[in-house]
Amino acid sequence: MAFLKRLLLGEQGLLVIFVIAFAAVSIFVPSFITERNMLGLFQSVVTIGIVACTMMFCLASRDFDLSVGSIVAFTGMVAVMASNASGSIIVGLIAALACGTFVGFVNGVIIAKLKINALITTLATMQIVRGLALISSDGRAVGINDPGFYQLALSRFLGIPTPIWIMVILFCVFGFVLNRSVFGRNTLAIGGNPEASRLAGVNVDGMRIWIFTIQGLVCAVAGILLASRITSGQPNAATGLELSAISACVLGGVSLAGGRAAMVGVIVGVLILGIAENAMNLLNIQAFYQYLVRGLILLLAVLLDNVRSTGLGRK
Amino acid sequence: MAFLKRLLLGEQGLLVIFVIAFAAVSIFVPSFITERNMLGLFQSVVTIGIVACTMMFCLASRDFDLSVGSIVAFTGMVAVMASNASGSIIVGLIAALACGTFVGFVNGVIIAKLKINALITTLATMQIVRGLALISSDGRAVGINDPGFYQLALSRFLGIPTPIWIMVILFCVFGFVLNRSVFGRNTLAIGGNPEASRLAGVNVDGMRIWIFTIQGLVCAVAGILLASRITSGQPNAATGLELSAISACVLGGVSLAGGRAAMVGVIVGVLILGIAENAMNLLNIQAFYQYLVRGLILLLAVLLDNVRSTGLGRK
Amino acid sequence: HAADIKIGFVVKQPEEPWFQDEWKFADIAAKEKGFTLVKIGAEDGEKVQSAIDNLGAQGAQGFIVCTPDVKLGPGIVAKAEANGLKLMTVDDRLVNADGTPIESVPHMGISALKIGEAVGTAIADEIKKRGWDMASVGAIRVSYDQLPTAVDRVQGAITSLKAAGFPEANIFDAPQAKTDTEAALNAATVVLNKHADVKHWVAFGLNDEAVLGAVRASETVGIAPENFIGVGIGGADSAINEFKKPAATGFFGTVIISPKRHGYETALNMYDWVANGKEPPALTLTSGELALRDTYVQVRKSLGIE
Amino acid sequence: MVAGSPARREDMADFLSFSHISKTYPGVKALSDVSFGVAKGSVHGLIGENGAGKSTLIRILSGDTAADSGEIAIDGGAQNFSSTRDAFAAGVVVVHQELQLVPELTVAENLRLGRFPNRAGIIDFRSLKEEVNRRLRDIGLTVDADTKVAKLSLGERQMIEIAKAIMLDARVIALDEPTSSLSSQESEVLFRIIGELRAAGKVIIYISHRLDEIFRLCDGCTVLRDGKLAAHHPSMAEVTRDSLVAEMVGREISDIWGWRGRSVGEVRLKVEGITGSKLPRPIEFEARAGEIVGFFGLVGSGRSELMRLVYGADARHSGKVMIDGADSSGSSPRRSIREGLVLCSEDRKFDGIIQGLSVGENIVVSARRHFSPFGVLSPKREADTAAEFIKQLRIRTPSAKQEIVNLSGGNQQKVLLARWLAETDVKVLIVDEPTRGIDVGAKAEIYELLYSLAEKGLAIVVVSSELPEVMGISDRVVVMCEGRIAARYNRAEFNEHAILASALPDRTAGEPNKKAS
Ligand SMILES: Nc1ncnc2c1ncn2[C@@H]1O[C@H](COP(=O)(O)OP(=O)(O)OP(=O)(O)O)[C@@H](O)[C@H]1O
Ligand SMILES: Nc1ncnc2c1ncn2[C@@H]1O[C@H](COP(=O)(O)OP(=O)(O)OP(=O)(O)O)[C@@H](O)[C@H]1O
Ligand SMILES: [Mg+2]
């Protein structure tokens, strides 16, 4: 009993709760724990998982990014269109990464240097970038000429599709950066107290610009993979991604008041959202009831984590 | 020159900038400043204007409400369905107001008492309430049997449609509450320094519950008016309303960090959004470019206000 | 005096290629006749109301609307009257509170149920042609029940599939969280994995993008194109891109609905009504046409697209 | 001067009594079995080392936190406060150690927050303003009731906080280090008010690390040590300064300043003609290797502003800062740190501690760049550094992983000092109110630390509002008044009256050309 309590309330409590929930779903939802379904599940969370990595940094530094969905759609379009125009996939990829990075950089500069509220700035760029995606394609999906592009998403390594590998690598990289690098710790410091961090020699403006720029770059990676998976650039893709990514982060214990974040938490958050969706479809829950269930799961997950932290005396 | 500077940088600077922008639009956009268009413009901002009133309180107390759009849709459905079922419009209205208030109350209790993050809580109730709206109507719009219901929106007083009157009344009421009442000042205090407010004996939990409850009630008013205007209850109505209402508030100088709010600012914010939309349609700007323009206007408006505050040495 | 004539064209989803095309063809009519066309996107009931006010304020004489919801009927009719605007509907027909169509408003459209039936028939025919055993074929219903049109379309497909002897128990629901390809892909993947033993699959849904998602899902789980029949609705670029791919995919065909008549003819009719007082026919129904990999070029030509 | 004679003691029963109060936080026993009583109409001192549990006791009294066990009784009746509202209702108000004001509201609104004069929920602004202006005049504060608190200086805010407490008609008033950000002048005002309150029969609990204040004000005092009651003195007659110190820290401290002579070297910091938005008049000063320069002045005299300009925390309008003869760009704190100039700022809550991070993180936040090759941390070095300073400064924390907000005020201050002591290659160290809220024992250690740093050749600038401290530890004193330097004194010329006189703005004597306006 005491052991159980220690386990649940300990550092890794969220993980333990998650493992229990996962086991429950595996038992009660038929054909959930098959290899095919697991691969499908992981593939379905690739976009949100990748974007959540950098969203975590953004939230931890007390900022907000609503433009991620638009950037994903836009860079997907750019990848496809530049590949088609140049005949080279590499050129397409570079163009997409460059565009994503640029949009992120602009976000960062406006927020850090012009001191405009991040919510409004990214709400504005969200619209502008979506507009660009629509304008550049005249609102239509753009097909990929070179079938080699599909291979990005279809190719496998050790039986696991490349997008999943990329997501896992990004999880590791950003987990390392958060916990083991000056950049990561400074991000948390900025979130905790921006003014004190500045006086302690942290380049707050520079950090914020970097965070948004990397966010843009990572969104471009997600955009490219998405375009490859759906074999076309679609200007309407990834709407609402921002709220999903933020939810995943908050579920994973990232504080919106800044200063608190953990990669394991975010991964768990991403998986909770993915599993909920997956299990509901496996259980054939009617679309309208899925809204209810999704809402309840969100509440329940945060509530559980809350009970845990309170028991821990953290708050 | 000095006079101009004083005017622009003064307390009412936002208003002055707005008046100048308004004059410019009146001159350059044909048939903008006609009585019909003005009435149309005001009617088009009724929903967001009404919701922004209480959203202002919510943001000023350092909270967040994403569920407003769903509540508006849901209460609209309830008003129509209860009217149809009971044959009495009054019963329908009361049912809708009760439902809205209840949802808001639940939001408030979860946030204040269970200490769950407002963003996640309202994201969850946003889904749950939208799900309820869809389930209760099987995803289809519900028509109004009694044509008397339309009169809520069509009737006029002194030549001005009732919904506009209601919006204006709510502006006055909430402006007064914010500046002149204990409730309003306590709201700002909670946002400005929750800890200090608690220690000063402000009932912080109670205040938060009240704020969300009133938000729910006011959303119900907006939902009823909307249902009456569009002569049916629509489960998909008012999606994205939360972001528009928050934008309007932030444009109007409400600080997302809490503690700062002004009714005049919010009204100006609401009008800026409405006028932008209206003028773009009058100018026949293509749909995709409207995204760009909308984004740029948002940025520009906040930037201007920022330059103003900096010039004022406020920040 | 054509230059004085101003006609509005209000659509529910301005980002959708379908409505872009309608607008494009309406623009051609405007250019031919020399009137002004005002294009407004209105995603919900509230936006429609303000769009109509806006048109009234601009001094338009009439407008064509594809409403976000047919139940908005009485409101739109009243608003149009209040602004003194002539009203025609396209694609979706307005209904009264009790659900009966508002006959007084001229309409040009295509029944969602009918398009769906065309999809179902096309799939059933192809199943027979490929010699599959209906009882062992799985069907993916990519659904988006929040949208009434989507419900009607897939309902139509199911009706004609069942009529052709397709067992209802083999139809599996894949609810999209949003109407884009990725959401359909994720939902369809779950269905395919849940029924890993089924060899032959068919898929239908709200539009081309939804069916595309199912096709992509079949590819990721390794179902060969010859074992998959997906039939979409729309026939815009998403589908054409699929047909242009060097090798055939599971995206078998699409029911093309022509935005040309819907855009061009309605605009012309409205112009005639305003300029010459010639009232348009109360109801015009157009039809969709099935296009396959080999035939889509001719079909598009015959429908006047391109 | 305290008004009136020591309180009459007609009622010898304790008006306010604590019995067997215990409180445990995870890893910390903040209070264990504390019992004592205070009589009506008296001022009672509460003293002890940093982290001894003084603030915790006061928080329990105010209903902010609940004790694990034990009981508080007022006027014989047991009280069980579950919120600060209950405490108000029972006539208890507390001025907390950390300022509890809402910056966006006006002075008047802050003063009556939670208790606005209203009719049916509508605030009566006229009477609010009248009442507040009258009260402010009473306590000698010249701020307008309609000013936003955000615009006030720290000292002014502290006075507002005190005013907030005395505006309530309380029976028990507890003041937690009220003078820590007040100048001596303002402190006088406070002492006068406390005298009046005592005469009116209130019970006042007074927490301070300044023992002279305790002796001057208090009728009795209680010493806490490690959460336990170390001594209780109903009357001050029997205690001496040294005995109190011994009770607090468990050893004798004979000379708290312990100043010792040093050889002074080359000029390390030279500031020339510096101006900024709040300091329009150019200012120059310098500090040499091995020298400790004290900056004294009244609240709002501009010392903190000046140091922020030197550090690059605020934008300079003009002027130069030279470090070891080289022009320092001073464009940002980051650059200054790299050039060997560091500033430990005065407002620990606003721009000092980084909330949400641990004690260890707060210590190494700046210094870690020295042992993070390619931006990759070395957790061991960080842990070692943190442990070293926790030990050296005797920071009371269960572990380096404890969140900084859970530390007592004085211990937070020590963490901030540790942050800058951990920096290597420092040439100039500026500390703004370094001993604010720090206990006597720790103060002596910090002074000792400053001397040893100076002996290593650092130039040290100490800003302080405590005149004895400035005179006790500085080699040279610079006095600021109304945004300019009013006077400079060498250690040989130190004279309390002269220094105070030059800090006062409108003095007629000693200065021939009296400053206009
Ligand atoms: N919320 C908390 N969580 C954990 N520990 C706490 C908390 N609050 C106080 N403590 C611990 O309780 C002890 C007593 O703290 P307290 O603030 O009462 O000290 P203090 O006597 O006021 O010291 P100072 O003179 O530095 O203000 C300290 O060790 C502190 O770290
Ligand atoms: N946030 C602020 N906004 C406006 N004025 C301020 C602010 N902070 C300080 N001031 C003003 O700037 C002047 C200089 O204040 P500063 O804090 O530098 O003085 P100081 O000598 O360090 O005194 P203190 O002991 O209060 O820190 C004062 O007149 C003060 O009122
Ligand atoms: Mg304390």
Ligand SMILES: [Mg+2]
């Ligand atoms: Mg100072």
